[in-house]
Amino acid sequence: MFETDLSLNDLMFLAKGAGVTLAITFFAVTGGTLMGLLFGVIRAQIKPWMALPLTFVLDIFRSVPLLIQLILANAFQAIAGFGISPFVTSCIVLALYTSAYCTEIVRGAIEAVPMVTRRAARSLGLTWGQDMTQIVFPMALRVALPSWIGLTLGVMKDSALVLWLGIFELLKSSQVLITRLQEPMFILLITGAIYFMLSFPIARLGGRLERKWKEND
């Protein structure tokens, strides 16, 4: 009744695309988290009006469609003659995009640590660095981790947009197969299943962590 021309080779092709999706996600989230940590600490540390330029720039990344950011970055690197590949360009754009959201998460988590706790730490003779790493970090991590997991999954899903720059990630690979085999529904269902399998277990884990940690508060 149901027959398909999809071969094992084609599935491997999709798997390779999924690998590219994961690679982009990994670089973007790693870079974005590092920048987000830095910016978040800065934003939590200095006065709001002093952080205004930083807030404004990061806000742009959240208010302009990612697709347009990718196209602009790619056009800019061509104009400036950097000669970097679309893969690197998209990793950089996605990292900046991630950092904009991560900054908010980090800032919120740091501000969720009660000021009295931090004063107590300082009055016990801990330096600012010790206070940050030994007191604030463990407490803020509990607040931040569920949102950070959500952000990571969001970036993985948004990374599908890099197909516009001609990168063969999961969704683009499925398009290639659809063009060849003319079975759009079936191939897209497999693609969707791959995305779902990558995202759903981690989303569940995040949800469970959130519930579990809330009990202790």
Add this chain to the structure above:
Amino acid sequence: MFDYTFQWRQAIRALPQMLDGALVTMQIAVLSMAIGVTIAVFLAVARNSSSRWLRAPATAWVEVARNTPALFQIYMAHFGLGSFGIYLSPYIALLAGIAFNNAGYLCETFRGALRAIPATQIRAGRSLGMGPAKAFRLIVMPQMFRISFLPTMNQAVWAILMTSLGVTVGMNSDLTGVTQDLNARTFRTFEFFAMAAVIYYLIAKAVMLGARLIAWRMFRY
């Protein structure tokens, strides 16, 4: 290194065209939000119901909408349905994809809001002689929309940004589509898309500012 002359005048001359595109963008965003909110209310009720036959499809909808890319959902509407001989135009496919996505995310927002409404409110309504549907409509729903107003407006901004994905299925009347058309004609990619980015930014900020104003005007006690 930098032997490129920017041609901003071309981009500025195309501004009226792009603003027309922005109107289409807004139209899709508003429609997709209206459809999304309507479906999300039903999904939220279904997910909270005790019947498994109501809960399962609603849960499936929400999990698929939240765990696959929005672009995939739009592709599904545009290319996927072709397998059944249903060919949606880019406009309808984009609208369907975003509405599907909105409904999934808004359902969770609404469910969170429902949890914040005390069960005694419904009981009070029922004891006044209202039926379950009437109590939900007149007592629970207004409070639900009030509590979830700002997250809902956040989703509206998301919907606006998501409309830019239409260009990947051949949409050429919304802001990104118009920009892409101009780009294909002139190859001034940076200038045109920079203009589009500014317009998107202003729209997103205006919506958020409007939402804050409405929240401040309406939801004071």
